[in-house]
Amino acid sequence: MVLGGGTAGEHVAAGLARAGRDVALVEDHLVGGRSPYFACVPSKSLLMSARRGETWELAVARRDRLAAHRADDRAAARLAEDGVTVVRGRGRILGPGLVDVDGTEHACDDLVVCTGSEPVLPPADGLPGVPVWTSDEALSVPDLPRRLVVLGGGPVGCEMAQVYAAFGSQVSVVEASGRLLTAEAPFAGEALADSLRRMGVDLRLGAALALAERKDACVRLWLSDGGTIDADRVLSAAGRRPRVEGLGLETLGVAVVPGEGVPVDETCAVPCAGGGVWAAGDVTGVARTAHAARYQARVVLSNLLGKRREADYRAIPRVVHTTPTVYSVGVSPGRAAELGIDLVTAGYDLAATARAAVEADDRGRVELYADRARGLLIGATAAGLYAEEWMSEIALAIRAETPLSLLADVVHAFPTYGESIEAPLRDLAGRLCGTAERP
Ligand SMILES: Cc1cc2nc3c(=O)[nH]c(=O)nc-3n(C[C@H](O)[C@H](O)[C@H](O)COP(=O)(O)OP(=O)(O)OC[C@H]3O[C@@H](n4cnc5c(N)ncnc54)[C@H](O)[C@@H]3O)c2cc1C
Ligand SMILES: NC(=O)c1ccc[n+]([C@@H]2O[C@H](COP(=O)([O-])OP(=O)(O)OC[C@H]3O[C@@H](n4cnc5c(N)ncnc54)[C@H](O)[C@@H]3O)[C@@H](O)[C@H]2O)c1
Numbered sequence: 174m175v176l177g178g179g180t181a182g183e184h185v186a187a188g189l190a191r192a193g194r195d196v197a198l199v200e201d202h203l204v205g206g207r208s209p210y211f212a213c214v215p216s217k218s219l220l221m222s223a224r225r226g227e228t229w230e231l232a233v234a235r236r237d238r239l240a241a242h243r244a245d246d247r248a249a250a251r252l253a254e255d256g257v258t259v260v261r262g263r264g265r266i267l268g269p270g271l272v273d274v275d276g277t278e279h280a281c282d283d284l285v286v287c288t289g290s291e292p293v294l295p296p297a298d299g300l301p302g303v304p305v306w307t308s309d310e311a312l313s314v315p316d317l318p319r320r321l322v323v324l325g326g327g328p329v330g331c332e333m334a335q336v337y338a339a340f341g342s343q344v345s346v347v348e349a350s351g352r353l354l355t356a357e358a359p360f361a362g363e364a365l366a367d368s369l370r371r372m373g374v375d376l377r378l379g380a381a382l383a384l385a386e387r388k389d390a391c392v393r394l395w396l397s398d399g400g401t402i403d404a405d406r407v408l409s410a411a412g413r414r415p416r417v418e419g420l421g422l423e424t425l426g427v428a429v430v431p432g433e434g435v436p437v438d439e440t441c442a443v444p445c446a447g448g449g450v451w452a453a454g455d456v457t458g459v460a461r462t463a464h465a466a467r468y469q470a471r472v473v474l475s476n477l478l479g480k481r482r483e484a485d486y487r488a489i490p491r492v493v494h495t496t497p498t499v500y501s502v503g504v505s506p507g508r509a510a511e512l513g514i515d516l517v518t519a520g521y522d523l524a525a526t527a528r529a530a531v532e533a534d535d536r537g538r539v540e541l542y543a544d545r546a547r548g549l550l551i552g553a554t555a556a557g558l559y560a561e562e563w564m565s566e567i568a569l570a571i572r573a574e575t576p577l578s579l580l581a582d583v584v585h586a587f588p589t590y591g592e593s594i595e596a597p598l599r600d601l602a603g604r605l606c607g608t609a610e611r612p
Contacts, residue, residue, distance in 0.1 A: 174199065174272055174281035176264045176420070179206020180463045181454030182287035183252065184470035185477075190256035192478055197281070198257050199264035199274050205248040206289055208463045215240045215312040216332050220494055223339035229317050232340065236312070243313060266421035269447045273421075283449045285473055286435055287466075288420060290413040290455035293432075295324055299385040303392045306408045308333060318342050318406035322394055324382055326353040328493045330410035331365055335495045338372040345402050346374060347394070349381035354499060357491070357554055358506050360520075360538055361499045364556035368497060368536070377402070415456045425450055434458020439483040441473045451477070465489045487551075488572035492561045497537050500560040503552035503571045504542060515545040516552075517604055519597035523557045527588035534558055537590075541567070541597045548605045549574055555593075563591040577602040 175186045178200035186198040203210055215236045222232030241247060249259050262275035272279050292307040294300060306314075308329050321337050323330045326348030338344040346353075346369070353362035353369075353376070366376055380396040385407065394402045415434040422429050425445045427436070435443055435452040437459065443450040451473045454466035468484065475482035493499040509516040523529050523537035537557025544551045553567045570580050581602035585591040 174264075174279060174283070175285045175287060176266075176272065177206070177287035177289055177416075177454075177456070178204045178252075178259070179287060179289050179454060179466070180208050181289075181456075181460070181466040181470040182206065182285070183248070184467050185285050185287065185451075185453060185473050186257045187252060187255045188470070188474040189477060190252075194477075196257050197260050197279060198252060199260045199262065199272065199279075201261070201263040203243065203248075204245040204252060204259060209248070210240045210243045210245075211309045211312050213463050216308070216336070217494055219312070219336045220332060220496075223336055224496060229340045233315050240313070265419070266424055268424045270449070283451065283477060285477075286420065286422070286443065286450065286452040286456055287454045287470070288416040288456045291416050292409060293412045293414050294409050295382050295411045297382040297385055300382070300407075300409075303385045303387050303407060306406060308408070308410060311337075311408050316406070318404070320391070320404045321345070321406050321408060322347060322392075322402050322404040323408045323410055325410035325412065326350075326362075326376075326378070327356075327410060327412065328354070328491075330408075331369070331493055331495055333408055333410060334369055334374050335372070338369065338374045344369075344374045345377060345404070347377045347380055347382055347396060347402070349379070349397075351379040353378070354493065356505060356507070357499060357501045358540055360540065361501065361554050361556045364497055364537065365493070365495055365499060368495070375402075413455070413461075415458045417456060437469075440476045440481065441469050441484060442476065459484075459486065460489075462489070462491065485572065488568045490561075490564070490568050494561065497556045497558060498560040499554070499556050500564040501552070501554040502564065502568045503550075505552060505554065506542065509542065509544075509552065514551070517543045517545050517601060519543075519600040519604075521593045521597050523590060523593050526590055526593050528590050528592070531588055532558060539564075539593050539597065541594065541601060543577065543601045543605055545605065548577065550577060550580065550598075550601070553594075557590060557593075559590060563589065564594075566591070567594065576606070578606045 175182045175198045178198045186196050190196045218236040218239045265273045321342045321344050323334045323346045334344050334346045380398040383397045384395040386393050414432045434457045437457050453469035460466045472484045491501045520540040524535035529535045539555040542552035581598040
């Protein structure tokens, strides 16, 4: 039995059914989960429409078409064709091998928990009293607010701020930490901040929301730095937490800590007496993207089908699909400092590539991070056009632990942004492997 039919759950269920197993998938909302209807697909569609200069009306029509008008009949039919029994309703674990779905008990040998995540609202006074969008509403309603405040400057906040600013809303972003995309290398957040400011976005960095108050038809927000903002709509993008509560995980002896993921080992098994419980996707707190959810699903599938497989998270990309795209993979400088890794950094401005001249866009930079002790590439960040496409080879290099001397010998086509990694790779190879050739 698979509990939750989003990106992870669908993948596990379909794979098991195709392998001849008897599979039921329990889903209490839409088969397909968040990604196709309320997250990845509609947000990328709107960002693409903004880039193409479409009108808001056309962009909304295209978004809704790509999101299948938030109807899951085709996704459910595909699963049924694969042989999966789709059970509509809310699942709750009653004990080992037993799940209740809206009053009916179902027995199973193995259980895969794929219940995803839910948005966290900031704990500001007055916020519950004002109308607040989460990304679900921002990506499914047709309204274009005149003045929009986005709470949070993480991936969701940055993507949404760029979408709404591009279509003409007056957007403010309130980010409690001092910069956008705090988890990534500082230059990436700065590049994005620069791009958003050029679009007229008002960035309030280092300020948290303190108080929200309804004022006639609009909302007034007071910030921790003493500033105020008046808005017609507030969009909370202040983070998400794994959906672990109310599932009955305690009946399996699994400790549930609000805000934390279901614990999983390297095979994505949930340690509990008796075994037979697995988890994949956002609910683990490890995966935070659709591709990571799918990866964990493949790991679960393999283990359930009898071939032991361990997950390796060293090279899962993290992409913010704004202009410029921010692509990160592996260890960030901040994470390296936490881990006590002596990082060697080499960077390159995209302006120095011929491609930048061709595209008439000289913004962006790439930085590569190597571990001095091991002499290996362990992380990278790029802010620039199409970085989500041309940085993939770095993910492969990190995952395969490709020697720097070999990476420095790889040739990229001219004129591409991909050429931008050649000089930093030669630089790192020269500094860490003693290769004679320097950038
Ligand atoms: C605005 C936004 C944009 C994003 N953009 C990207 C992107 O561009 N690229 C990317 O890789 N990632 C992106 N993500 C992240 C991505 O959407 C998630 O990582 C991914 O959807 C997680 O898949 P999942 O299967 O773990 O969970 P979900 O897709 O959330 O599926 C969980 C399912 O479980 C169901 N469920 C929960 N509890 C129960 C229960 N008790 N009984 C029955 N059913 C239940 C839910 O209804 C849901 O359908 C974005 C996220 C957001 C919010
Ligand atoms: N392209 C992608 O792959 C993609 C796109 C969007 C989202 N996602 C995933 O969705 C998840 C959620 O993203 P997110 O951006 O909502 O969360 P996040 O946790 O990454 O960022 C939330 C931000 O809100 C700020 N914040 C929190 N409370 C605040 C307050 N009271 N006032 C002001 N700022 C406050 C935090 O400092 C943080 O920077 C992430 O796991 C992300 O990986 C992925």
